Amino acid sequence: MPKSKKSRSSSSHHVAPAKPYSTGGSLNNNNKNNPSDRKLTANTNLIAPNTSIGQHFLKNPAVVTSIIQKAAVKPTDVVLEIGPGTGNMTVPLLQRAKSVVALEYDPRMVREVLKRVQNSPEEHKLKVIQGDAIHSQWPFFDLCVANIPYQISSAIVFKLLAHRPMFRCAVLMVQEEFALRLSARPGEALYCRLSVNTQLLAKVDQLLKVGKNNFRPPPKVESRVVRIELKNPPPPVNFVEWDGMIRLLFNRKNKTLRSVLMTKSTLKLLEENRRTWKSLQQQQQQQQQSNNKSMTMHVDGDEETTDESIQQILEKILARHEYKDKRARNLDLDDFLQLLADFHTEGIHFSA
Incomplete structure (x- = not known):
């Protein structure tokens, strides 16, 4: 011009x-x-x-x-x-x-x-x-x-x-x-x-x-x-956790979910995340007991002896809705939301 x-x-x-x-x-x-x-x-x-x-x-x-x-x-x-x-x-x-x-x-x-x-x-x-x-x-x-x-x-x-x-x-x-x-x-x-x-x-x-x-x-x-x-209101989902799960599953979207989740590196990551989450939960319980002036010192002492392995937990989740042989490329939003809910129920969490 x-x-x-x-x-x-x-x-x-x-x-x-x-x-x-x-x-x-x-x-x-x-x-x-x-x-x-x-x-x-x-x-x-x-x-x-x-x-x-x-x-x-x-x-x-x-x-x-x-x-x-x-x-x-x-x-x-x-x-x-x-x-x-x-x-x-x-x-x-x-x-x-x-x-x-x-x-x-x-x-x-x-x-x-x-x-x-x-x-x-x-x-x-x-x-x-x-x-x-x-x-x-x-x-x-x-x-x-x-x-x-x-x-x-x-x-x-x-x-x-x-x-x-x-x-x-x-x-x-x-x-x-x-x-x-x-x-x-x-x-x-x-x-x-x-x-x-x-x-x-x-x-x-x-x-x-x-x-x-x-x-x-x-x-x-x-x-x-x-x-x-x-979407207003937005879905009640922690997006950091959601994206952490989606990123992991789509890293190899043509593989079955079992193949993606059962690699050594993924099992190690999820186990570390689970331990961190459990530790935070115990701290919150102790804090709550302290606030209530309770003298109870119970911290689920026998939990470690009855804990399932991370692999056993994943197998149970995948079998619950027959996800074991499914692939990320074929799952819809409802499937992913159900998976995230099942992971959380079992104390498995993700980070981006």
Whole structure:
């Protein structure tokens, strides 16, 4: 876009400490020294996207309009936009929402999006925070709309799932395969830990498929827009324990649950967790007795002689609901919730 004369903008701009995004494992990065990118920038005076941090600008106005319509932005909404880039989606969001908080890592983009609204009626409604979306503290928002760098999609989704206070929904542009993982069902090839954890805490809808040519520069993968709506109230599950169990079972999702749980390393881990839990339970009992001014010193002294081994306990749990020969890839949320309850009944606990 043409350069404007320097002037002091009244839009709020906060600079926070930032860490660069990890570029490892990105599926949509192109070489930032791509000659075609340099040629495009030189010929059109457009700011060059930094693909090393996953910048692929959404350039199709029709797709932008569709995303905002599907997000159902209200005039009373505070919208969080992660990665506004040059502001192609920021401006129409400002026209519909009460305000927009734009979280941007690249200082060049901060300047661009501020210039985009300079001296416009929407200028006072925009607050730009420079920082890393993963490590920054997010402000209050009603709605999140974002075309996020694909290599940080998992981190962003998990941060959204854990964010409090609850927001109405998040509408995200993500890599197509990642989008399909979010809503994959038991037995499907893409069903994984991400699928289970997301579906425990939220409802996921596939909204829109977006082709590569809608971006500058085109990424190497297709994209999709998804809506994530948190379940309210959230399920009464300790998510740290839940994720610890799910992580363990999906580490080898094609193996039977018995094969996964009966390895020496897993048995040792679960035994250590069980001893820690029992020790904490005994401390709580002793504390309670002390508070009640009881002189009883009973601490289940004969428990050690009658204890089942961790392997025997696991065999009993797996036989209870015929889980022994089942695989994590085929279990649904109810199955995992039942397993976690059975583990807890037997004093077996997990950590992430």
